[in-house]
Amino acid sequence: MTGQRCIHFKYLPTGMRVLFTSTLIVLGMGYLFAMIHIFASHAGRDGNPALSVDDLIIAYSGSQSDTRLEAALKGPMSKMLPPEEMNEVIAWVRRGAEQKEFESAGIKNILDKRCITCHSGKNPHIPNLSEFSGVEQVVEKDTGMDIFTLVRVSHIHLFGLTFIFYIVSSIFCHSYIRPLWLKCIIIAVPFFAIICDIMSWYLTKIYTPFAWVVLISGAFMGVSFAIQFITSIYQMWLYRPAQAIVDNDGAVS
Numbered sequence: 351m352t353g354q355r356c357i358h359f360k361y362l363p364t365g366m367r368v369l370f371t372s373t374l375i376v377l378g379m380g381y382l383f384a385m386i387h388i389f390a391s392h393a394g395r396d397g398n399p400a401l402s403v404d405d406l407i408i409a410y411s412g413s414q415s416d417t418r419l420e421a422a423l424k425g426p427m428s429k430m431l432p433p434e435e436m437n438e439v440i441a442w443v444r445r446g447a448e449q450k451e452f453e454s455a456g457i458k459n460i461l462d463k464r465c466i467t468c469h470s471g472k473n474p475h476i477p478n479l480s481e482f483s484g485v486e487q488v489v490e491k492d493t494g495m496d497i498f499t500l501v502r503v504s505h506i507h508l509f510g511l512t513f514i515f516y517i518v519s520s521i522f523c524h525s526y527i528r529p530l531w532l533k534c535i536i537i538a539v540p541f542f543a544i545i546c547d548i549m550s551w552y553l554t555k556i557y558t559p560f561a562w563v564v565l566i567s568g569a570f571m572g573v574s575f576a577i578q579f580i581t582s583i584y585q586m587w588l589y590r591p592a593q594a595i596v597d598n599d600g601a602v603s
């Protein structure tokens with residue numbers, strides 16, 4: 351073999367193995383907190399507490415069905431007005447909630463009669479429904495994360511995840527895995543998964559089934575991280591080097 355040789359963990363100085371192990375433990379904790387963050391910020395958007403594809407669709411492309419007004423009318427505010435008036439308001443929202451119809455279609459009258467007692471604007475914590483400008487804010491379509499937010503989060507993820515997987519894989523390189531192609535795949539997968547993941551955030555806005563790609567690439571990253579983490583720590587401290595490593599003076603490919 352020519353060029354630089356990569357030495358198996360067992361042939362590395364103890365100090366270096368301690369450095370590798372400490373780094374992996376802290377990164378592992380980081381990964382755990384990242385998972386908690388994902389659950390806390392995405393899970394449950396669709397009403398079901400588990401993290402699902404529907405949660406991701408709502409996060410990236412918005413809720414297809416309800417505006418806040420419609421959700422409130424069908425939910426906590428449903429007792430505030432008779433059903434036929436509720437249907438009129440919902441129909442107006444679904445037609446696009448146009449300002450020119452707000453008064454002509456009698457929507458303002460309904461709100462004035464049924465809602466203003468509480469939604470007059472006196473209480474700053476609940477929407478002011480006495481003017482169109484207040485109503486407008488609760489009939490905006492939920493279009494999910496806006497492009498600017500996505501761009502910001504994308505560059506943070508692209509840099510951050512590349513750093514993390516670069517560090518983890520440069521440690522994992524010192525392990526002995528046969529066949530060699532398997533080792534190469536374990537190293538390469540997260541980098542491709544990062545690209546697929548981030549592209550799919552945008553594509554989910556256009557075609558919602560791409561949320562599956564977000565979920566699946568996240569799973570691939572997690573599996574690769576776990577394999578590299580466990581293999582590295584195991585081979586550093588507990589493993590008896592295979593004969594092939596001994597024969598090679600500790601070098602691994």
Ligand code: HEC
Nearest residue numbers: 418419422426427430431461464465467468469476477488
């Ligand atoms: C008896 C008082 C009262 C009346 C009448 C009332 N609301 Fe509310 N509304 C509230 C309170 C309190 C909240 C905030 C707590 C909550 O979200 O349940 C609220 C919240 C809302 C919200 C915001 C929900 C969100 O997404 O945060 C909307 C929209 C709304 N009401 C619409 C209406 C409409 C439309 C009517 C008339 C048909 C109406 N409300 C009548 C008390 C009232």
